Amino acid sequence: MLKEERQQKILHFLNDEHKVIASDLSKRLSVSEDTIRRDLKELDTQGLVKRVHSGALRVGPPVVDFSTRQNISNEVKINLALKAIDFIKDNMVLLIDGGTTNLHLVNNLPLSLKATVITNSPPIAMALSNYDYVEVNMIGGTLFKESMVNLGIDTVETLNMIRADLYIMGIYNIDPHIGISIPSISEALVKRKMVSVSTEVLAMVTSDKLDTVSNHIVCPSDSLTYLITEHVKPDVKALYANKGINVVD
Amino acid sequence: MLKEERQQKILHFLNDEHKVIASDLSKRLSVSEDTIRRDLKELDTQGLVKRVHSGALRVGPPVVDFSTRQNISNEVKINLALKAIDFIKDNMVLLIDGGTTNLHLVNNLPLSLKATVITNSPPIAMALSNYDYVEVNMIGGTLFKESMVNLGIDTVETLNMIRADLYIMGIYNIDPHIGISIPSISEALVKRKMVSVSTEVLAMVTSDKLDTVSNHIVCPSDSLTYLITEHVKPDVKALYANKGINVVD
DNA sequence: CCTTATTGTGCATGTTAATGCCTCCTTTTT
């Protein structure tokens, strides 16, 4: 990757996030922190970013890109994604389904990641096409337009032939007692199958969804291996931790 | 190869790729890296590229240059798409594979279209999610990043369970005598199967591809039902028409 | 047809740029 390209990416990140952390950039762009520091220094000299301890700040207002950016909560989801990335290692077989949070995750994976990704979500597949060392396997089915994932009998049947190291589940609701639930039954069926074919299961969730529930149960909450979230009250955290879930906040 | 020719090619590459690497160019154009460096230096002096360490960047947005035919060809493709739409009726089962021309078609379908579309291309599927009355069935497989389609054994096997009224084939080359061909063998296998499960086959092609050929044959040209193209010479048109192909220009 | 200038190219040379690591120092956090 060219130096100019990398710096362009940093500016692009900064456009969405209003601040960037050097150590995060190092992971995302697969270069050493020293290089990131040099980049930030340069960009600061050009007046394109404001260098601060441990990272850099955006100068001026963000450039609005109508096609992709919707809301501020992106930043929260990006932060969840950055924490989740620590659990993704080279040579894993990953199973990733849909959801905007998962899409943010995929857009922030280290560029050098070497992995096999299985997904039933066209947007996830397309995002992964930027990663040279990631093999993408799409699972077919009937496109469910609300959440942009392929669902149906074919999908479940194909999943029967698969084993994954880590399933990154896009979730809508989670309740420590009842479990993970979802409004759509067909999505629930596919997610349930995905849980059953994966060694570990990771989910990211914003704190406001930590004790909500929908009508279709995907799996009990202790099916999760990792739950990535924001700052939560200690008692809620303990509730999940007691079930053997690795809570990261 | 002439120097000017080579530099023209470099500009052409840059138009599609927004960056070029000197060492890559050396291989692609079969000259030494020194020569490439001299070329890039020259082009930089003329302000046509921005020279950076290890390569060069495009200056400004993609060039609207007639020699590269980038923008023009988009217009042409949209025109082809508009002609092709006449052959798409409500309640059809359509099989659509990848390619920019097909994507243009999908983006210009009537919003009221009521149909079932089967596709192995994530971008096509995503574009179709805007159509309320179109059911989208995705065929899975291994994502082939160059052309953004799912390919492989799974893909072909899934196709065995399908019958379509009309297959809209994205094509690269067609020669009236030899047939439709494509550089990638795995893509050829999938396309061939798609032809065999469809009642009718439609392809759109710009006139400059009307008598070219690649190495892997998909099917004889008379497998086509409709060939949508630009203005072509009467004799060429007759050549295709004599094979029972409905040529539209 | 042969000579000769011109140009483009590849190779050998020393030089510079980009990056990662290391050590020592500074800032931040606990």
Added chain:
DNA sequence: AAAAAGGAGGCATTAACATGCACAATAAGG
């Protein structure tokens, strides 16, 4: 205040670069 995290500057390594030179191909002129 101690510990941890971040940063600056130096050094080493690698890839990319500029330069000079030689050779080949081409074009012009005799």
